[in-house]
Amino acid sequence: MTATATARRTVRVDLGDRSYDILIGPGLISAAGREIASRLKGRKIAVITDAHVAPLYLGGFMGALQAEGIDAVSLVLPAGEKTKSFEHLISVCDSVLAARIERNDAVVALGGGVIGDLTGFAAGIVRRGSRFIQVPTSLLAQVDSSVGGKTGINSPHGKNLIGVFHQPDLVLADTDVLDTLSPREFRAGYAEVAKYGLIDKPDFFAWLEKSWRDVFAGGEARIEAIATSCQAKADVVAADERENGQRALLNLGHTFGHALEAATEYDSARLVHGEGVSIGMVLAHQFSARMNLASPDDARRVEAHLGEVGLPTKMDQIPGGLPPAEKLMDAIAQDKKVKAGKLTFILTRGIGQSFVADDVPQSEVIAFLKEKLPK
Amino acid sequence: MTATATARRTVRVDLGDRSYDILIGPGLISAAGREIASRLKGRKIAVITDAHVAPLYLGGFMGALQAEGIDAVSLVLPAGEKTKSFEHLISVCDSVLAARIERNDAVVALGGGVIGDLTGFAAGIVRRGSRFIQVPTSLLAQVDSSVGGKTGINSPHGKNLIGVFHQPDLVLADTDVLDTLSPREFRAGYAEVAKYGLIDKPDFFAWLEKSWRDVFAGGEARIEAIATSCQAKADVVAADERENGQRALLNLGHTFGHALEAATEYDSARLVHGEGVSIGMVLAHQFSARMNLASPDDARRVEAHLGEVGLPTKMDQIPGGLPPAEKLMDAIAQDKKVKAGKLTFILTRGIGQSFVADDVPQSEVIAFLKEKLPK
Numbered sequence: 001m002t003a004t005a006t007a008r009r010t011v012r013v014d015l016g017d018r019s020y021d022i023l024i025g026p027g028l029i030s031a032a033g034r035e036i037a038s039r040l041k042g043r044k045i046a047v048i049t050d051a052h053v054a055p056l057y058l059g060g061f062m063g064a065l066q067a068e069g070i071d072a073v074s075l076v077l078p079a080g081e082k083t084k085s086f087e088h089l090i091s092v093c094d095s096v097l098a099a100r101i102e103r104n105d106a107v108v109a110l111g112g113g114v115i116g117d118l119t120g121f122a123a124g125i126v127r128r129g130s131r132f133i134q135v136p137t138s139l140l141a142q143v144d145s146s147v148g149g150k151t152g153i154n155s156p157h158g159k160n161l162i163g164v165f166h167q168p169d170l171v172l173a174d175t176d177v178l179d180t181l182s183p184r185e186f187r188a189g190y191a192e193v194a195k196y197g198l199i200d201k202p203d204f205f206a207w208l209e210k211s212w213r214d215v216f217a218g219g220e221a222r223i224e225a226i227a228t229s230c231q232a233k234a235d236v237v238a239a240d241e242r243e244n245g246q247r248a249l250l251n252l253g254h255t256f257g258h259a260l261e262a263a264t265e266y267d268s269a270r271l272v273h274g275e276g277v278s279i280g281m282v283l284a285h286q287f288s289a290r291m292n293l294a295s296p297d298d299a300r301r302v303e304a305h306l307g308e309v310g311l312p313t314k315m316d317q318i319p320g321g322l323p324p325a326e327k328l329m330d331a332i333a334q335d336k337k338v339k340a341g342k343l344t345f346i347l348t349r350g351i352g353q354s355f356v357a358d359d360v361p362q363s364e365v366i367a368f369l370k371e372k373l374p375k
Numbered sequence: 376m377t378a379t380a381t382a383r384r385t386v387r388v389d390l391g392d393r394s395y396d397i398l399i400g401p402g403l404i405s406a407a408g409r410e411i412a413s414r415l416k417g418r419k420i421a422v423i424t425d426a427h428v429a430p431l432y433l434g435g436f437m438g439a440l441q442a443e444g445i446d447a448v449s450l451v452l453p454a455g456e457k458t459k460s461f462e463h464l465i466s467v468c469d470s471v472l473a474a475r476i477e478r479n480d481a482v483v484a485l486g487g488g489v490i491g492d493l494t495g496f497a498a499g500i501v502r503r504g505s506r507f508i509q510v511p512t513s514l515l516a517q518v519d520s521s522v523g524g525k526t527g528i529n530s531p532h533g534k535n536l537i538g539v540f541h542q543p544d545l546v547l548a549d550t551d552v553l554d555t556l557s558p559r560e561f562r563a564g565y566a567e568v569a570k571y572g573l574i575d576k577p578d579f580f581a582w583l584e585k586s587w588r589d590v591f592a593g594g595e596a597r598i599e600a601i602a603t604s605c606q607a608k609a610d611v612v613a614a615d616e617r618e619n620g621q622r623a624l625l626n627l628g629h630t631f632g633h634a635l636e637a638a639t640e641y642d643s644a645r646l647v648h649g650e651g652v653s654i655g656m657v658l659a660h661q662f663s664a665r666m667n668l669a670s671p672d673d674a675r676r677v678e679a680h681l682g683e684v685g686l687p688t689k690m691d692q693i694p695g696g697l698p699p700a701e702k703l704m705d706a707i708a709q710d711k712k713v714k715a716g717k718l719t720f721i722l723t724r725g726i727g728q729s730f731v732a733d734d735v736p737q738s739e740v741i742a743f744l745k746e747k748l749p750k
Contacts (some may be wrong), residue, residue: 086461086465090461093530093537094530094531094532097530097532097533097536098532121500124539125496125500125527125537125538125539126536126537127536128525128527128538128539128540128617129539129540129617150503152500152503155468155469155472156469157469157472157473158472161472161501161502162468162500162501163500163503164499164500164503164504164539165503165504242503242504
């Protein structure tokens with residue numbers, strides 16, 4: 001787990017004839033024209049981005065494409081979670097078709113998770129599947145949402161309930177763009193980086209405990225952390241693309257986290273996704289200790305590290321208060337099927353020893369939440 | 376190619392772990408509860424249908440489900456091609472989610488091609504893919520659109536431009552329902568039956584020439600014709616699910632047909648899909664003869680048979696006039712990629728000897744259309 005001399009890293013996602021590369025390193029937006037032109041048969045691209053990202057990177061990205069003779073059009077959508085809607089899906093499909101993007105051309109998502117999920121979904125349904133390139137501009141998108149092919153939009157019935165599996169043909173993770181993220185947004189992405197250590201890479205978690213300041217500072221350690229995260233996700237996805245089994249491990253911390261996001265009405269001023277995951281991972285470790293599955297020391301170690309980097313680790317750090325335990329349980333049950341009072345949860349036997357538990361008693365979860373909720 | 380003693384037929388579509396059965400025969404709507412209950416783990420179903428089909432079959436279908444303890448909800452949409460829109464896709468997704476259809480439950484399309492295409496698309500995107508059952512109620516849907524997993528809606532840019540490949544888990548083709556079709560609608564479906572003979576089954580085409588009156592009358596010959604058609608489509612789909620090659624043969628007659636549908640603005644009073652395919656198949660054979668690929672006798676034989684059953688075979692049979700050849704060519708080019716003045720077309724060397732030609736000169740097509748268009 002040491003930094004290498006060459007800055008650029010490549011992670012391969014092995015999915016047979018749908019395999020693809022994730023390129024990770026500095027300067028990839030400027031190099032995008034070359035990287036895309038060498039892989040794509042077509043010469044036409046539709047770039048979908050949002051109003052936050054466009055002023056920063058759209059010009060440079062379009063210039064890089066045009067320099068290689070690629071004919072590109074762009075669509076700038078409003079920034080934010082509300083953009084993951086049918087309304088914006090329709091407008092993306094419409095602009096891709098209006099640009100006459102054909103089988104050998106591609107649709108590009110230039111942005112964070114919202115733009116990636118929405119654009120990937122549109123690419124997955126235009127002409128029953130079009131080529132798709134991810135250019136993730138947040139740490140969260142680089143280490144999580146841009147890899148693995150889950151795409152989708154939200155429904156009034158819940159988040160990500162409408163979508164398809166549609167793998168990208170290429171992911172370009174330009175690590176330079178991370179310098180423009182707010183510290184809060186970078187930390188939120190870092191929660192997913194730490195997650196890979198907690199799932200099944202105890203050495204990576206130990207390295208993060210030691211090296212997180214270097215990861216935050218940028219340079220080789222950051223590229224190393226992103227590449228390790230992408231490789232971890234790529235391995236899980238290659239083994240279980242459609243989440244019939246072990247892919248569920250990627251949801252470590254997410255069951256509690258999603259319930260907290262729902263309880264705060266997805267108000268990013270109160271809680272963003274990565275913060276929910278951070279608190280959720282601590283809760284998952286504490287709950288595992290309570291169930292005598294893991295040592296309380298491991299829960300304390302997780303809490304200490306996430307707290308040290310500046311992430312929230314306790315529900316009482318969420319401003320504006322939370323609903324009672326039973327209400328949180330409802331939000332959990334909406335996501336998960338409750339069978340005879342039992343839930344499926346990602347629990348752990350210790351740092352890097354997560355597993356899928358499908359018989360967690362609902363009553364234990366409620367009792368645990370009552371203990372942990374601010375009085 | 377003779378009728379068998381048992382009325383019910385089963386055709387298997389071999390697609391690995393996504394294989395499924397097509398049951399063909401009388402009484403399958405009444406038997407739907409039993410057939411579905413024995414195959415489905417879940418006990419919840421959302422039935423999507425339209426205002427034409429609902430008064431005829433929805434009550435009986437829901438009753439059959441309830442008799443087997445299946446909890447079913449239904450949604451009745453307007454009938455007609457305009458229903459294949461984002462607006463109705465959203466309402467189908469919404470009612471499926473509102474009914475809390477989960478992984479082991481299913482979404483059912485009870486209707487013709489429009490309802491099947493729309494509902495299959497919704498099933499393909501709700502929770503990134505839900506179980507899906509086709510109960511086709513038109514001949515066209517039974518022999519064509521309900522088999523093979525192509526789903527989708529129309530866009531202002533063209534038909535079926537937005538969708539996914541999503542295979543059903545079961546197809547129930549109740550041949551009793553065909554008795555309520557208008558003769559015109561039955562004939563339109565018959566064009567697709569004849570198509571399978573023309574693609575690569577000369578013996579089936581010869582049998583149809585001899586036995587078409589029995590097929591129209593119902594009974595064993597009709598079940599035989601439907602089963603042979605489904606088997607033909609199943610074989611093509613199993614070999615090339617995502618249309619990378621030979622699946623394109625299923626488009627015999629469709630390139631000209633789609634152009635005629637577009638030219639008549641999808642006005643079913645003037646031309647329905649099967650009629651466009653009928654004229655299109657005659658044109659494909661005539662054009663193949665003109666290119667010295669096939670004998671003009673074969674084109675005459677196709678024209679004679681389709682004419683005998685009452686299908687239109689000439690462009691001048693379309694009421695209301697047609698645009699000039701160049702305009703028709705534009706409609707063809709919108710569907711197909713034109714590379715250096717060359718088009719991909721399904722042509723033929725004779726009855727049952729169709730092939731994919733990817734170098735058809737656009738100029739030849741225009742000259743041919745000028746000859747054939749009413750003066």
